[in-house]
Amino acid sequence: MDWNELEKIRLAKIDQMRAENVEPYPTRTEVDYSIKDAISAFETFEKNNDPSICSPEVTLAGRIRSNRNMGKLAFSHIEDGSGRIQLMLRINEIGEENLKYFCDLFDLGDFIQASGVLMRSKTGEITILVKNFKMLAKAVTPLPAAKDEVIDGKVIRHATLNDPENRYRQRYADLAVNEEIRKTFRTRTAIVRALQKFLDSHNFIEVETPILQPIYGGAAARPFSTFHNQLHQDLFLRISFELYLKRLLVGGFDRVYEIGRDFRNEGVSFKHNPEFTQLEFYMAYADYEKIMSLTEQMLAFVCDEVLGTRTIAFDGHEINMNIPWKRLELRQGILDATGIDIYACTDADSLYQAMKNNNLNPKENQPRGKLIDSLIGDYLEPACIQPTFLFDYPRDISPLAKNKPGNPQVVERFEGFVGGMELCNAFTELNDPLEQEKRFAEMGRTYNEKDEERHPMDEDYLKAMSYGMPPSGGFGMGIDRLAMLLTNNRSIREVILFPHLRETDDEEK
RNA sequence: GGGCGCGUAGCUCAAUGGCAGAGCAGUAGCCUUUUAAGCUAUUGGUUAAGGGUUCGAGCCCCUUCGCGCUCACCA
Numbered sequence: 001m002d003w004n005e006l007e008k009i010r011l012a013k014i015d016q017m018r019a020e021n022v023e024p025y026p027t028r029t030e031v032d033y034s035i036k037d038a039i040s041a042f043e044t045f046e047k048n049n050d051p052s053i054c055s056p057e058v059t060l061a062g063r064i065r066s067n068r069n070m071g072k073l074a075f076s077h078i079e080d081g082s083g084r085i086q087l088m089l090r091i092n093e094i095g096e097e098n099l100k101y102f103c104d105l106f107d108l109g110d111f112i113q114a115s116g117v118l119m120r121s122k123t124g125e126i127t128i129l130v131k132n133f134k135m136l137a138k139a140v141t142p143l144p145a146a147k148d149e150v151i152d153g154k155v156i157r158h159a160t161l162n163d164p165e166n167r168y169r170q171r172y173a174d175l176a177v178n179e180e181i182r183k184t185f186r187t188r189t190a191i192v193r194a195l196q197k198f199l200d201s202h203n204f205i206e207v208e209t210p211i212l213q214p215i216y217g218g219a220a221a222r223p224f225s226t227f228h229n230q231l232h233q234d235l236f237l238r239i240s241f242e243l244y245l246k247r248l249l250v251g252g253f254d255r256v257y258e259i260g261r262d263f264r265n266e267g268v269s270f271k272h273n274p275e276f277t278q279l280e281f282y283m284a285y286a287d288y289e290k291i292m293s294l295t296e297q298m299l300a301f302v303c304d305e306v307l308g309t310r311t312i313a314f315d316g317h318e319i320n321m322n323i324p325w326k327r328l329e330l331r332q333g334i335l336d337a338t339g340i341d342i343y344a345c346t347d348a349d350s351l352y353q354a355m356k357n358n359n360l361n362p363k364e365n366q367p368r369g370k371l372i373d374s375l376i377g378d379y380l381e382p383a384c385i386q387p388t389f390l391f392d393y394p395r396d397i398s399p400l401a402k403n404k405p406g407n408p409q410v411v412e413r414f415e416g417f418v419g420g421m422e423l424c425n426a427f428t429e430l431n432d433p434l435e436q437e438k439r440f441a442e443m444g445r446t447y448n449e450k451d452e453e454r455h456p457m458d459e460d461y462l463k464a465m466s467y468g469m470p471p472s473g474g475f476g477m478g479i480d481r482l483a484m485l486l487t488n489n490r491s492i493r494e495v496i497l498f499p500h501l502r503e504t505d506d507e508e509k
Numbered sequence: 510g511g512g513c514g515c516g517u518a519g520c521u522c523a524a525u526g527g528c529a530g531a532g533c534a535g536u537a538g539c540c541u542u543u544u545a546a547g548c549u550a551u552u553g554g555u556u557a558a559g560g561g562u563u564c565g566a567g568c569c570c571c572u573u574c575g576c577g578c579u580c581a582c583c584a
Contacts, residue, residue, distance in 0.1 A: 005553060006519055006535060066544070073541040090541065108534075122542040144520045145534045147545040158545055159521040159533055165576045166520095177520090220584050267510090267582050373584060397584055415584080425584070491577095502575065 003140070010140050013105045017135065024138040029113055031061040036082035039126050042118040054117040060085060060128060061113040061136060063176070066147070069103045075121075078112060086127040087114050093131055102133060109139035109176075146177045168499050187306060188483040188495055192259060194305035195279055195479075198298050204255040204281055209244035211237060211261065215458050218242030218400065221264040224274075237263035241280045242400065242474065246429060247464045249282055249472050257281035259479065270491040271421065274500050277479040286473035287428040288412045292389055295416060295424060295475065296323040299387070299482075306486060314419045314488050317385050325387035325416070333390055334372070337379040342372055342394070346409065369397030376415075384417030393427075399439040401427035416477075419485050424477035431472065433465040 003011060017024045033041065038058050045055050062078030062085070072091040077084050091099050093116075106112060116131040144161035160178060161167055167174040167181075175182050196206065214233065216223040218240030226235050241258045248256045262278045283291065303310045303321045310321040335341050339358055345351035348368040355362035355371065360378075362371055372394050380390060391414035392404055401411035413427035430436050440457045483495035493499035 004519065009535070068543050068546050069540090070543065070546080071540040073543080075543045075546085077544075086544075088542075092541080121544090123544075125542095125544080127542090142519055142534065146520075147533070149545045156545085161520065163516090163520095163576080165516090168576090222583095264583080269583080270578085272583065369584085377583090393584085413584095422584085 006142050007140050010107060010138065010142070013107070014138050014140070017105060017138070022135065024135050026134070026136065029061055029136055030059050030115075031113055032059050034082040035060055035062060035078070035080045035085045038118065039083065039085060042126055045118075055119070057115060057117055057131070058128070059113055059115040061111065063139075064106060064108050064110050064112060067103075067106070067108060072099070074099060074103055075127075076106075078114065086121065086125050087130050087133075088119075088121060088127045089130045089133070093129060094133075098133075106133075106135065107139065107142065108145070109141075109143040110135060111137040111139070144173055144177050164493070165501070168493055168501055171498055184483075184487045184489065184495060185497060187487050188479075190306045191302055191483055191486060192277075192479065194302040195259065195298065197305070198301045199255075199257050199281060202255070202294075204257045204283075205253060207245070207248060207253070207256050207258055208260070209238075209241050209248075209258060211263075213238050213244075215460075217458050217461070219262075219264075220397070222266055224263050224265045239264055240476065241278065242476070243458055243461045245280055245282050246469060246472070246474070247461065249284055249429075250464045250467050250469045254284040254470070255281070268500060270493070271481065271484075273480065273492050273496055276492070276496075278476060279479055280474065280476045282429070282472055282474045284470040284472045287471070288391070288414055288426055288473055291426045291473035291475050292327070292391070292414055293324075295389075295426065296325055296387075302482070303486070312486060312488075314485050315490050317419065319386060319419060319485070321387060321418075325389055327389045327391065330372075330376070330390045330392050333380050334375050337383070338375060340375070342375075343407075343409075367396055369394040373397055381417055381422060382420045385420055387416065387418045389414045389416055396442070398427060399443050400430055400436075402430045402432075403435075421481055421484075423481050423485070424475060426473065426475040429469070429472045429474045431465060431469040433462050436465055437462055 014024045038060055041058075042055055060078065060080070062080035064076055065079045065084065066075075066077040068075040074089045076087040076089070078087060089099055089102055094102075112133055113136055114128055114130045114133040116128045119127055119129050121127045144159075146160040147158045149156045149158060157178075161174055167178075175185075199206070212226070212228075212235045214235060216236040216239050218238075219242070221239040223236040223239050226237065227233070228235055239262055241260065241262075245256050245258060257280065259277065259279045261275050263275050264272075265274065266272065268274060283294070286294075300310055300321055300323055303312065312319045312321060331341065331343050338355075338360060340351070340354045340360075342351065345354050345368070348366065348371060351368050351371050352362050352364075352366075355375075360375070363374065366374070376390065384390075391412075392407075392410050393401070393413040393415075395401075395403065395409050395411050398411045398413050401413045404410040404412050411427060411430075413425070415422055415426075416424040430439065437457075440462075444457070480492050480495050484490065484492060487495060489495055
């Protein structure tokens, strides 16, 4: 490694410690409380005892976040995963030699432990009056300096690491320095837990299905491909879980879900990462109406559990996640937004003409469903700030969804939009194996041979369906998007710990 | 992939084409209740990389790399 000047100084401190027979990376720690627990234990102690009596001695550990050295007295803050506490090192307690040792060799970012009684400093802050301290892990590279200033109870952050590239490439430093980033990812985990809790309590079973798949499907997306050397087999990283989860419905699991990673070999943007986390669930004896109301309940539950409120702030909007959501038939929505009645345009040509006539710049040579989809993305999605279900979608972009009775061009499908983003997608599942085979073939005709998004024919899936699949509703939702909503982040990279970035030549980065 | 913008010290940021700077961090001191502690002194630069114009380039031009925004793409 190349060390810069600051790092060389710290390496010299490591050498000095070793020369004095002090191990800068010892194996054991003697911690007995988390910082948060120690503080609340001290507050209880204060209530029940004469404050002039010393508290019992505690040993706490954490990372040094600030140092204020005043000659014969030094203050410091250490931080662990639970919180921060001030250390006070007095020459009276530890002696001149130890105080100098601390001030000379202990830097911001080092992990240390400190023992002593808890007390309040003159300003009333709960503080350990340190008797003993020990280096737990010396930091060679200084953390990007960040200082907090408290004005009127508000924490103001100075000189924090805030260049997005550095933050994403060195997420460890970002997390170490920016507490609110850690909070974002705690929230993300809480969201997943809440979803599991909700689905478990509705008798769903969580399962795991293959990520490496010989045939990809269940979504319109280009896959990543790979190869199994020993089996000489081409494999794809899954683009959805759908086809495997529905095989489980055939197998007799009535309610299944999976939360896991999907991989799509497509553009990267503020709402697209090549790998992203998806929830899919399938529910036998349900249809898209039931799934719609289950979706409302589930997301309201997640808000309650994670935020304690159903009012969320996102991108300058206040969003109300209460039940019920607005429901808008897709045909009506497009009619209202653009003046085009898609039911009057039964093929791609007539829809293309209608869009032309309305000055909507349609793309050429698109199937009807794709044109409709572009209308949704351009004219409906951005306007759906408050939770909205759009329902009854065109058949040709929904090859796995069941027909709407009475309208052969429409399937029972809905998408949920919140904050101007597509959040989830669900439908009444097609369970007629012959119809399904026809749909796959239809896709093959409608979509260009070269279009990698068209579904390959999955014979085994048809075989499964031919054993009989119960009438079911299915649902898919991007967890990253939900995390964006609930943490008020406009970029997906802010809710993925290690988002995909282009490679740099500079290996140090 | 296209358009626009950005890249300067470990971090946050300055610098009309004219000596590359500040705060924090660091280093050496002073300081026994501080909390962006304070005070004194001080180290630290391939200005993303490469080329060009110019007496002179962080600044202007070209190329490359990366990031951001945006369009395209994306059920």
